[in-house]
Structure formats: structure tokens, C-alpha cells
Amino acid sequence: MNLDQLLNFNLWPNSLWLVFITLLGLVVASFINVVIYRLPLILRREWGEAGIPEVSLSWPASHCPKCKTPLNWRHNLPLVSWLIQQGKCTQCKKRISLQYPLVELIGGILALLIAWRFGAGLSSLVYLGFALSLLALAVIDAQTQLLPDKITLPLVWAGLIWHWLFSSSTMFDQVFLGALLGYLSLWSLFWVFKLLTGREGMGYGDFKLLAAMGAWLGAPALVPVVLLASASGLIAALILKLNAKWQGQALPFGPHLVVGCLVLLIGGKELAAWLGLAAWLEITRWAF
Numbered sequence: 001m002n003l004d005q006l007l008n009f010n011l012w013p014n015s016l017w018l019v020f021i022t023l024l025g026l027v028v029a030s031f032i033n034v035v036i037y038r039l040p041l042i043l044r045r046e047w048g049e050a051g052i053p054e055v056s057l058s059w060p061a062s063h064c065p066k067c068k069t070p071l072n073w074r075h076n077l078p079l080v081s082w083l084i085q086q087g088k089c090t091q092c093k094k095r096i097s098l099q100y101p102l103v104e105l106i107g108g109i110l111a112l113l114i115a116w117r118f119g120a121g122l123s124s125l126v127y128l129g130f131a132l133s134l135l136a137l138a139v140i141d142a143q144t145q146l147l148p149d150k151i152t153l154p155l156v157w158a159g160l161i162w163h164w165l166f167s168s169s170t171m172f173d174q175v176f177l178g179a180l181l182g183y184l185s186l187w188s189l190f191w192v193f194k195l196l197t198g199r200e201g202m203g204y205g206d207f208k209l210l211a212a213m214g215a216w217l218g219a220p221a222l223v224p225v226v227l228l229a230s231a232s233g234l235i236a237a238l239i240l241k242l243n244a245k246w247q248g249q250a251l252p253f254g255p256h257l258v259v260g261c262l263v264l265l266i267g268g269k270e271l272a273a274w275l276g277l278a279a280w281l282e283i284t285r286w287a288f
């Protein structure tokens, strides 16, 4: 391959592309771990909460949270370092949270599936960025019940701009409508629920998250996303109830929206065919 061919992703053999995107997914997911840990700290400091350490996404350099030993490149290889170190810090031998390798593993698997779904080319890279942003949001929401505007709002714009530049005008209409309806549908549900029960069933972050999904997948995709998310949420609630771990606290909905969106993004066509809805897919043309 000469340089021209290397820079033109569409010319890459599929096997090489799958390996390249998977490795890229692992590396970016490793950075996603930093975002998951630090972004909520940065936000809480901005909101004036006391006693929050000053960090940015790039400072201080990665270090063991227990003994503060700085990590060099050998400690920073996604998944590999964790396996070689058998899940322990090389200095203080304290356990490293399983969350780090797990997020990297999920990032790698998502990347592989997206490379398989979209093939060699720019689309794979762009949708990988979308999927890994969703992964960050899902974990942050699960841990802190926050869906930061700093991720959701740029995702809305990125989806609209991507389709404006590279999709048909019909598809752009779909995603423009998708962003609007994504926000308004959950917003209306929020107010109906609040007026009926006096409680808040979800947060404004959920509206913006569904707006972002609409901006990427189009308005017709919102129905299956919300249905899949509700199924995922129901299963999670049942599991928590069976384990008697659930004491009536609000369950974040963001992670389930992310599950629904990723299932549809990666396996939407197969799922629709399996459910006998292929004709519906044709009509709505959400598949890009």
C-alpha cells in the first residue's frame, strides 16, 4: 500500500480495518475511563462544591489512585497492562478497579461491531466516536446520575453536522426532526408524570441524550430506541428486586437509552428482519 491508499480508508482490506478499528476502540476507551472519572469532578468543582480536588482531563498525569505512583506507557496499555499486572498496582499491589478493563473491553467490542457494521471508511470512525461518547455517558449516569451537557450537546450538533455534510437531504430532515422529537417526547413524558404523581421520573439530561440519538439515527429510530431502553430498564429493575438490592431509589434511565441506541445502531437491520419488520425499515428509511 502506498500513502494515498493508506489515507483512503475505503481501500483498506476488511480484515486489516477490523483490527485497526478494534485497537483504536481500546485506546479511545482507555481515555474514556479518564473522562468517566474526572468530568464529574470538574463539573462539581465548577458548581462550587467544597472539597473537590482540582483536575482537568489532561492534568495531573495518570497515577495509581492509592499510592499516587505515576503510570508510564507500559502501565497504560489498554487491557494488556491490567492482565499482565493481574489487576494490581505494580508498586503498592492494591487492586485496580475492574471498571477500567471492563470499559476498555466494551470499547474494543463496540469498535469491532461498528467496523463490521459500517465497513472500511469514514463512517466507522465517526460512529465509533458516537458510540464511545454514549459509553462514557452511560457509565457517568450509572455512577453519578449526571448526563453532562458537555457531552450530550456537542453530540446533538455533531450528528446534525455529519448528516448535513454527508447524508441525503431526506436523511437530514429525519435527523433534524429526530433531535426535536427526541427532546420533546421525554420532556412531555416528564411533565405528564410530574403532574400525575408529583415526582420527577427522569432528568433534563435524558431529554438531551435522546435528542442526540435522534440527531444521529433519525426520528423513526426513536420509537425502537425507547422500547429497547424500557425493556432493558425493566430487566435491570427485576434483577435488582430479585437480589433485594433495590430500596426504591430512582434508577438512572440514561444507561438503558444507551443500550437501546447501540443495539439499534449495530444490529437494527438484523433485529427488524428477525421481528418481521423489514418492510417497516424500508418505509422509515432510518437505516442510512
Ligand SMILES: [Zn+2]
Binding pocket: 064, 065, 066, 067, 068, 069, 089, 090, 091, 092, 093, 094
Ligand atoms: Zn499503587
